[in-house]
Amino acid sequence: MKIAILGYGNMGKTYAQSFINSGVVKPADVFVLCKRPPLIINNTIPFENFSTNSSEVIPNADVIILSVKPQDFPELAKSISGKFNDNQLVLSVMAGVKMASIALSTGASKIVRSMPNVASQIGMGMTVFSASGNIGMENLMIVQNLLNTTGKSLYVSDEDKIDAATAVSGSGPAYVFYFMEAMMQAAQKLGFTESEAETLVGQTFMGAINLQNGSSLNGRELIAKVASKGGTTERALAVMDNASVTEIVSKAINAANQRARELGS
Ligand SMILES: NC(=O)C1=CN([C@@H]2O[C@H](COP(=O)(O)OP(=O)(O)OC[C@H]3O[C@@H](n4cnc5c(N)ncnc54)[C@H](O)[C@@H]3O)[C@@H](O)[C@H]2O)C=CC1
Numbered sequence: 001m002k003i004a005i006l007g008y009g010n011m012g013k014t015y016a017q018s019f020i021n022s023g024v025v026k027p028a029d030v031f032v033l034c035k036r037p038p039l040i041i042n043n044t045i046p047f048e049n050f051s052t053n054s055s056e057v058i059p060n061a062d063v064i065i066l067s068v069k070p071q072d073f074p075e076l077a078k079s080i081s082g083k084f085n086d087n088q089l090v091l092s093v094m095a096g097v098k099m100a101s102i103a104l105s106t107g108a109s110k111i112v113r114s115m116p117n118v119a120s121q122i123g124m125g126m127t128v129f130s131a132s133g134n135i136g137m138e139n140l141m142i143v144q145n146l147l148n149t150t151g152k153s154l155y156v157s158d159e160d161k162i163d164a165a166t167a168v169s170g171s172g173p174a175y176v177f178y179f180m181e182a183m184m185q186a187a188q189k190l191g192f193t194e195s196e197a198e199t200l201v202g203q204t205f206m207g208a209i210n211l212q213n214g215s216s217l218n219g220r221e222l223i224a225k226v227a228s229k230g231g232t233t234e235r236a237l238a239v240m241d242n243a244s245v246t247e248i249v250s251k252a253i254n255a256a257n258q259r260a261r262e263l264g265s
């Protein structure tokens with residue numbers, strides 16, 4: 001299978017590397033469209049597969065990945081419009097941009113829209129994807145096999161859920177880093193060094209996630225295992241409840257969902 005990657009940044013590189021490392025795609029079968037030719041290539045894709053001309057990249061590919069920023073898509077779309085054939089699959093990772101608008105601005109017909117996250121870099125990503133109605137089961141399986149090289153994937157038939165997933169799992173790693181950062185700052189205020197705070201918080205997240213993964217208990221039940229009656233955790237959680245942290249998280253995720261919709265309009 002031959003792949004074209006249009007936009008070789010965080011996500012474009014992650015996809016190229018995951019497909020190659022998993023053995024699903026050969027390095028020589030990855031073609032990259034970039035704004036400037038790279039000076040050094042520190043992976044196995046042959047140098048001649050990189051181009052600034054989409055006409056040298058798109059005809060080679062069975063699957064074409066759109067991995068530029070949503071704001072850069074209109075310019076890219078102009079340069080690739082009309083260059084697709086009906087057998088080629090277009091796989092977008094762009095936040096917000098709808099399948100209908102990709103079809104309209106590029107002339108591509110078989111479109112899959114996906115929302116990965118940054119943990120795809122280490123094979124622990126979460127990707128939610130949806131497909132245009134003309135994509136059969138066989139093609140859907142091809143795409144899912146590619147996506148699964150980056151972690152877990154979930155198919156949704158309702159495209160609006162891609163914007164919702166963008167707000168939950170796409171942006172989600174940043175929320176986790178934000179909460180970790182807040183805990184690390186608090187730990188330092190209590191006298192730990194930066195590196196000690198990192199160890200305390202990092203291992204706490206790792207332990208909690210693994211405990212939760214292997215458990216049939218829900219979040220409230222797991223909290224009850226930690227929070228002794230009249231103890232320290234109960235006191236901390238009361239502060240969070242009083243500050244309506246749950247509602248704030250919900251508000252933040254709704255704002256991200258709204259922004260994904262704006263990016264597509
Ligand atoms: N970074 C993340 O965690 C996630 C990003 N995404 C989506 O992935 C897409 C890419 O994001 P990143 O990789 O983080 O951005 P990035 O800025 O790292 O990469 C975008 C690349 O596209 C290139 N580019 C822009 N216009 C181009 C053109 N006309 N022709 C060729 N190359 C062009 C840029 O030079 C850059 O290398 C975005 O649409 C974003 O919504 C989705 C999920 C997670």
Ligand SMILES: O=C(O)[C@@H]1CCC=N1
Binds near residue numbers: 166170171
């Ligand atoms: O922040 C963004 O717009 C992109 C989409 C999800 C993660 N990064």
